[in-house]
Amino acid sequence: MPEHNGLAERRHRHIVETGLALLSHASMPRSYWTYAFATAVYLINRNLTTEESSAEIDLPQSSYPAVMSIPITTQPPIPPPITHTVPPPPIPPTETNTPVSPIAPAPPLLEASVSEERTTTESSEKSVSTSAPTENVVLQQAPPQPLVQLRTSTRQRKPVNKLNLRAAVLPLTEYIPTSVAEALKDPRWCSTWIFTIKRLPNGAVDRFKARLVAQGFSQRRGIDFHDTFSPVVKPATIRIVLSVAVTRDWPLRQLDVNNAFLQGKLDEEVYMAQPPGFASPENPTAVWKLNKAVYGLKQAPRAWYNELRTFLLQYGFHNSLSDASLFIYNHGGVCLYMLVYVDDMVITGNNVDHLNKFFNSLSSRFSLKDLGELSYFLGIEVQRSLSGLLLTQTRYIADLLHRTKMTDAKPVPTPMCPTTKLTLTSGDPLPDAKEFRAVIGSLQYLSLTRPDISFAVNKLSQFMHKPTTDHWHAAKRVLRYLAGTIHRGLFLPARNALSLHAFTDADWGGDGDDYSSTGAYIVYIGRHPIAWSSKKQKGVSRSSTEAEYPSVAATTAEMCWVLSLLREIGIKPTSTPAIYCDNKGATYLSANPVFHSRMKHLALDYHFVRERVQDGTIRVQHVSSDDQLADLLTKPVTRAHFQDMCRKIGLTKGAPS
Incomplete structure (x- = not known):
């Protein structure tokens, strides 16, 4: 029973x-x-004990441990005893302890210079000061003494007096927290104003904007938020809906x-x-009780999506079952499709009058800005003509080149040199990898309309954790390739068969570090691509067929998803979709029962x-290597x-005209 093991239970x-x-x-x-x-x-093993005023960790050792890394801080009064381990007792606020929570504001945090005196009835002449220098101190120690078997003391111990703390608090002129933990202690960091400049598609200033943002990092799951997931429309869904709209002249x-x-x-x-x-x-x-979400709360995106979805x-x-951010209206011969990416929306349909009616109903519920004909969406410029729709990211590329000081760089014809072999150890480590990671993140976003850089982005993304000069x-x-092709984009023709x-x-064993393969696919509706991928495969393939077949499976899964989405918007392909593969072994394996132990x-x-x-x-069909369009996404090729x-x-x- 616990009562019979007091020392262990107390510890x-x-x-x-x-x-x-x-x-x-x-x-x-x-x-x-x-x-x-x-x-x-x-920490307990390094605290002073009543036995010989030494730390417990010192007893079996002959040297003193390093304790300069342990900060000395004042502590609040000891709370009343509790009879269970959870939840922790609340800590009352003091001059040196100002807890901040979403439900209780606290006075501004002040920087404190604390001198601490500890006095006990057993050792009144000893004191500990916190004003010691921070550099490492070499402790002079006596030669280790042999341990002596101690007998149990029969004298009655006197109670130890509580600590006497004396703190001198100095005002702080300017305080910037260096971590989330420090920010949570200061109510001035529980919300803040964010200032930004909103620009038009041509780069001109539209308006200056100020927004109050709550610091959501102070929230705790299960207390002031639960679910945070909020879907956004997939890039492939955007291309499919735009393709259908331009083909049907909606x-x-x-x-x-x-x-x-x-x-x-x-x-x-x-x-x-x-x-x-x-x-x-x-x-x-006083504090505010929020009836609705504000920017910065973890659940704010989900709350907005649920509100819009309900309406x-x-x-x-x-x-849509294929994409939760695609909403479909199909009643009485009227078809409307709505793409939602947080607060940006694109609506298309076959009935202009009903489109205007829906817009009026939506604007009566939410405050909207009618931006007119689609021209700029998610950083993508949309240029519509009689021949079709052109998707470019010219402005985004220009901003990226300006940030990296590559605006006047000499253009190159290809994003990667065919003779370049990048590995984890090639080159010297970069002293600061932040710029490299920022550039790769921007290139990933550019691949929304530029499948020609997909392989280069996939390859460089494998070195994000420790980039080198060769990777940079x-x-x-x-970037030099983009500078020379800044106006290149994806064209969706108006006259296009919806097949x-x-x-x-797959590039068999093309990785220079572990000989893994790179698999890729590109899915077409008619004459233009609507989905593509370039990805390093898991594991090493022992033959080209083993490398090709996982790519065939990934393409099949993507095709099934596209077919499901097309059915939901009322489009049924006129023929069985074909997957073209240049490996005969993978083609035979998909259509014939030639499965064996290998x-x-x-x-x-x-x-x-x-x-x-x-x-x-x-259906899986063979195609010659010269006509294999996915080859561009698996390895560097010649100009x-x-x-x-x-x-x-x-x-x-x-x-095109």
Whole structure:
């Protein structure tokens, strides 16, 4: 029973209370209790004990441990005893401890210079000061003495007096937190104003904008937020809907919701300190109870999506099963499709009058800006003509070149040199990898309309954790290529058959580090691509067929998704979609029962593709390597081959006449 093991139980309580205090001080969730308790044991072993005034860790050792890394801080009064381990006791605020939570504002944090005196009845002449220098100090120690067996003392110990603390607090002129934990202690960082400049598609200044943003990092899951996921429309869905609209000559209308996140209703009780400039003179310490979401809350995007979705469902729309951010209206011969990316929307349909009616109904519920005909969406310029739709990212490329000081760089004809072999160890490590990672992130966004750089971006993304000078030079070559092709984009022709086919390929063992393969595919609707991917495969393939077949399976999965989306918007391909592969072994494997023991590790991919072939969903056909359009996404190619592939893919500098 616990009563019969007092010493051990007391030590357990000491560890538990110290660990919970550490969690509370760091504002960490309870799931990190193992780390907190381990840290508590580490600190307790280095605290002074009543036996010989030495740390417990010193007893079996002959040298003193390094303790200069342990900060000395004042502590609040000891709370009343508790009879369980959770939840941790609340910490009362003191001059040196000002907890900040979403429900209680606190006075501004002051920087404190603390001198601390500890006095006990056993050692009144000893004191500990916190004004010691911070550099490492070499402790002079006596030669180690042999341990002596101690007998149990029979004298009655006197109680130890509580610590006498004396703190001198100095005012702080300017305080900038260096970590999230420090920011949480200061109410001035519980919300802040964000200032930005909104620009027009041509780069001109539209308006200056100020927005109050809550610091959502102070929220805790299960207390003031639960679910945070909010879907956004997929890039492939955008291309498919735009392709259908331009083929059927439907209008494309763009909308923007004003202060969208302020429309969402909260299911949780959330409180926020009064923002600077709007504090009530009568109640300066009061807090606000939020009835609706504000920018910065973790659940704000989800709350806005649920609010919009509820309205659209009541109007008669239904959610697409293939993409939760595509809403479809199909009643009485009227078809409307709505793409939603947070607060940016694109609406198209076959009935202009009903389109205007829906817009009026939507604007009566939410504050909207009618941006007219689609021209600029998610950083993509949209140029419509009688011949079709041209998607470019000219302005985004120009901004990227300006940030990297590559505006006047000499252009190159290809994004990667065919003779370049990038590995993890090639080149010297970069002293600062931030710029490299920022550039690769921007290039990933550019690949929304530029499949010609997909392989280069995929390859460079594999070195994000530790880039070198060679990787940086390769990234700059991609920028030089973009500088020479800044106006190139993806063209969606107006006269286009809505037939579906795809190309798939793999570069067998092309990785210079682990000999993995790179698989790629590109899916077409008629004459233009609507989905593509370039990705390093997992594991090493023992043959080209083993490398090609996982790519065939990935392409099959993408084709099934595209077919599902097309069916939802009322489009049925006139023929069975074809997947073109230049490997005869993979082609035969998908259509014939030639599965044997050497292919058992491909069982899942094999059966998945075979079932889709047998039920008529897709068909796999062989194509020559010269006509393999996905070859561009698996490896660097020569200049002539690269330019020929770009032309066949559908990349163009301008809309054809």
